[in-house]
Amino acid sequence: xxxxxxRTAWVLAALAxxxxxxxxxIGRYGIRIDETFRALFAPESVSDVIRxxxxxxxxxxxxxxVCIGANLAVTGAAFQGLFRNPLVDSRILGVSSGAAFxxxxxxxxxxxxxxxxxxxxxFALLAVGLVCLIGLRFGSAALILVVGGIxxxxxxxxxxxxxxxxxxxxSSLPAITYWLLGGLSDVRWATIGPxxxxxxxxxxxxxxxxxxxxxxxxxxxxATALGVRIRGFRTTVILVGTLLIASSVAVxxxxxxxxxxxxxxxxAWVGPDHGRLIPVSIGLGAVTVLALDTIARTALPSExxxxxxxGLVGVPAFFLLFLRFLRVRGxxx
Amino acid sequence: MRxxxxxxxxxxxxxxxxxxxxxxxxxxxxxxDQTGRTVTISGSVERIASIYxxxxxxxxxxxxxDRLVAGGYVGVKSVAQASEAMLRxxxxxxxxxxxGDPNVEELIARGAQLLLVDGSRHAxxxxxxxxxxxxxxxxxxxxxxxxxxxxxLTGRALGGNATARAEAFIADHERVLETVAADLSNLQDxxxxxxxFVGTSPLRVSSGEMYQTELIDxxxxxxxxxxxxxxxxxxxxxxVLLWNPDVILIPPYGPIQPRDLLxxxxxxxxxxxxxxxxxxxxxxxxxxxxxxxxxxxxxxWMASVLYPDLISLDLAEEAARFYATYYDFAxxxxxxxxxxxx
Amino acid sequence: MRLAAxxxxxxxxxxxxxxxxxxxxxGAGDVMFVLGANGSGKTTLLDCLAGVRIPRSGRVLLDGxxxxxxxxxxxxxxxxxxPQIHEPVFDYTVGEVxxxxxxxxxxxxxxxxxxxxxxxxxxxxAVGLRALRGHVYTEISGGERQLALIARGLAQGAACLxxxxxxxxxxxxxxxxxxxxxxxxxxxxxxxxxxxxxxxxALLYADRAAFLIDGRIEQEGAPIEIVTEETLRSAYGIEFxxxxxxxxxxxxxxxxx
Numbered sequence: 001x002x003x004x005x006x007r008t009a010w011v012l013a014a015l016a017x018x019x020x021x022x023x024x025x026i027g028r029y030g031i032r033i034d035e036t037f038r039a040l041f042a043p044e045s046v047s048d049v050i051r052x053x054x055x056x057x058x059x060x061x062x063x064x065x066v067c068i069g070a071n072l073a074v075t076g077a078a079f080q081g082l083f084r085n086p087l088v089d090s091r092i093l094g095v096s097s098g099a100a101f102x103x104x105x106x107x108x109x110x111x112x113x114x115x116x117x118x119x120x121x122x123f124a125l126l127a128v129g130l131v132c133l134i135g136l137r138f139g140s141a142a143l144i145l146v147v148g149g150i151x152x153x154x155x156x157x158x159x160x161x162x163x164x165x166x167x168x169x170x171s172s173l174p175a176i177t178y179w180l181l182g183g184l185s186d187v188r189w190a191t192i193g194p195x196x197x198x199x200x201x202x203x204x205x206x207x208x209x210x211x212x213x214x215x216x217x218x219x220x221x222x223a224t225a226l227g228v229r230i231r232g233f234r235t236t237v238i239l240v241g242t243l244l245i246a247s248s249v250a251v252x253x254x255x256x257x258x259x260x261x262x263x264x265x266x267x268a269w270v271g272p273d274h275g276r277l278i279p280v281s282i283g284l285g286a287v288t289v290l291a292l293d294t295i296a297r298t299a300l301p302s303e304x305x306x307x308x309x310x311g312l313v314g315v316p317a318f319f320l321l322f323l324r325f326l327r328v329r330g331x332x333x
Numbered sequence: 334m335r336x337x338x339x340x341x342x343x344x345x346x347x348x349x350x351x352x353x354x355x356x357x358x359x360x361x362x363x364x365x366d367q368t369g370r371t372v373t374i375s376g377s378v379e380r381i382a383s384i385y386x387x388x389x390x391x392x393x394x395x396x397x398x399d400r401l402v403a404g405g406y407v408g409v410k411s412v413a414q415a416s417e418a419m420l421r422x423x424x425x426x427x428x429x430x431x432x433g434d435p436n437v438e439e440l441i442a443r444g445a446q447l448l449l450v451d452g453s454r455h456a457x458x459x460x461x462x463x464x465x466x467x468x469x470x471x472x473x474x475x476x477x478x479x480x481x482x483x484x485x486l487t488g489r490a491l492g493g494n495a496t497a498r499a500e501a502f503i504a505d506h507e508r509v510l511e512t513v514a515a516d517l518s519n520l521q522d523x524x525x526x527x528x529x530f531v532g533t534s535p536l537r538v539s540s541g542e543m544y545q546t547e548l549i550d551x552x553x554x555x556x557x558x559x560x561x562x563x564x565x566x567x568x569x570x571x572x573v574l575l576w577n578p579d580v581i582l583i584p585p586y587g588p589i590q591p592r593d594l595l596x597x598x599x600x601x602x603x604x605x606x607x608x609x610x611x612x613x614x615x616x617x618x619x620x621x622x623x624x625x626x627x628x629x630x631x632x633x634w635m636a637s638v639l640y641p642d643l644i645s646l647d648l649a650e651e652a653a654r655f656y657a658t659y660y661d662f663a664x665x666x667x668x669x670x671x672x673x674x675x
Numbered sequence: 676m677r678l679a680a681x682x683x684x685x686x687x688x689x690x691x692x693x694x695x696x697x698x699x700x701x702g703a704g705d706v707m708f709v710l711g712a713n714g715s716g717k718t719t720l721l722d723c724l725a726g727v728r729i730p731r732s733g734r735v736l737l738d739g740x741x742x743x744x745x746x747x748x749x750x751x752x753x754x755x756x757x758p759q760i761h762e763p764v765f766d767y768t769v770g771e772v773x774x775x776x777x778x779x780x781x782x783x784x785x786x787x788x789x790x791x792x793x794x795x796x797x798x799x800x801a802v803g804l805r806a807l808r809g810h811v812y813t814e815i816s817g818g819e820r821q822l823a824l825i826a827r828g829l830a831q832g833a834a835c836l837x838x839x840x841x842x843x844x845x846x847x848x849x850x851x852x853x854x855x856x857x858x859x860x861x862x863x864x865x866x867x868x869x870x871x872x873x874x875x876x877a878l879l880y881a882d883r884a885a886f887l888i889d890g891r892i893e894q895e896g897a898p899i900e901i902v903t904e905e906t907l908r909s910a911y912g913i914e915f916x917x918x919x920x921x922x923x924x925x926x927x928x929x930x931x932x
Contacts, residue, residue, distance in 0.1 A: 048601070052574070170408065178537075185568065188599055
């Protein structure tokens, strides 16, 4: 079996802007195609409502969706290589648990959206920081980091449980539950600045070092023998990945399965070479979350939590990938 | 901790058992609570408790608040959280307040002889207490009708004046609703004010199945989010734009103030925000948008806000009378100002 | 080119030395076998020679310079580590695996270009695997994988390759293919340090050999001189019979009673 060439992957690159525009056209409030374009390029020529909807509601939301999808997917791909484990998800180092705790804390004290994002982001970094401290103290072999991640996640989950217990069941508790299910319902320009900035920075980083990520899949001694400062490189990858995930979770809540499944689909499509895997993961992740979020905000009058949709899609997708894996391995033997 | 309580516990238990044996079958009352269970209350009930946050207010409305030994009050987790009026209203708040999961031993230690419980959440706990010999009334209150029923059955369980009070309140409730309906009898459907009732966050809105929608209907409005089901629903701004309500109402609890929406640039395209018709329900004692007796005033307040020119009832007058009649509580000038401020 | 260890001592855990005062050297064209039992410190020795681990005392010299003073990328272009074959997690092609050997030639932000692929092709030619370039690494045989890893070392540009038990998972035919390639490359000037626990291979393929026993080099020299029953007993803890031929020892057999 020979691996596929990446030529068809560039089809995605061309398709992505088209899909983005398509997402702007879809919504519960019917807006014609020409009105949409006029809202984008000649905003004064449409009514207040349409302008507000396109420019202030749908556009920032679509941008947030593609950023989050790209971030989760690229970090998942990088971490799967870094930990040499295809079952790794972007949440392995406790980022999500820390972020969930931070958000729940903010919701408990009714801190407002900015406070929510700041708290979520801060605790996400704290969680990973704790894991890295464990790594520093006990040696940052991949296993140590994974165990550290499990411990830190468990700690923050327990604290989260405590918050849920004392939260007011009429207001804070449902708000926390809803946040934990993930969603982009209250995205607006004022709140996605950090996400956009960090996404730009992080994606550029992963794109320029993408080939070198291959070396992370080798053993530590092999990589060092090849001249790579493996500890530093690994730490940098973890740091940038964490920034991407933390900023994504701060805006969108816990959105699972994207970081796990999208890299697998990308790998099945273009092979494991990160030179192709990284850009394809970015594109595929962006498109997936954009599509699911469009459904989340359009299918019903009330919002469907995004995390539920990614789960409903992610689980069967993962299962199909697993079947394919079994079949391919079976044929090759 | 437990060993310290034990003597107290033992004594209380003895007292309870002795009392009920002495007074015994002499004055037994049988009621059917809202989960369909038949509950027998023998003897007079001198010490009452409620861990049902809404039900506690029933005791006040029925005039038996002096018999309270423990109460959960909806939305009040600690004395620090209670409003100033609330502390005047119930000076014993600190000693009475219980919050969170019910504590069996605490209630027995206080000698509760009748207990009100939320039938949908604490059924198991209710069974425990019943086995310990304490009559428990379980409530399922979601609508105005079930609230009135709940009052009636509580009144009957307590006997004496309470029964009459319950009937009086029910009559008053009907009077208010009928007056409002009469005032608005000429209103055409298309002229009804379209109302969005939000919750503790601007995009978290009430569903058609919630009490808030019933209040809006009673006040002559139309709830734009009536198509939603269940409890609070999360929506996005696009859906709100699609509904485009005339008026937005904010509950008396939660962090949102009208100016949060009025000053938000993303909300300007909505009619209610453009017209400045965003109001927060006032909170004096209990939250008026929940099925407590105060919700009577909630209807009056809402109707006055939606149809200021058509409503004949005077909120200040109704409020003063309500609190005096049912809660034995005299409102101050400030209290009334709080209630009628838009 | 010359790679030398001078009296190096190394311990993973303080107090438990794995290498004690080890000295050895290879030059261009040498094929040196380091023999020893499992756990005798062979892999650690290779790691130190490759500059991957720094010994507690002593030094490793690459062409006269202390190896930890040489920039890592520079060092990687001269010394290559060829690990034991293993099951990789992802299914890279043979070409992609060998391409990773070009890492020291590529900066942090660079990606392989035509020149790098040309180096890959040259390396694959040198080991005779050119035809398998597009095949998935996990689907070729163990012997072919070993050759691919050698090719990766060559793609680095390394003149000296350190091989960790290359025969460990190979059948006789593939072992022979691997060592024949090694011999051919050595005659072109490449040097090899090969760890092994099979003295027979040393007798067949090595120019020089050394026994690593309890972290020390005991015996060093031509294989036919140092492969004796006493040394074998000391190294492996069991009795061996040495089969001799006209020129000296030809093979060893454990004494089965």
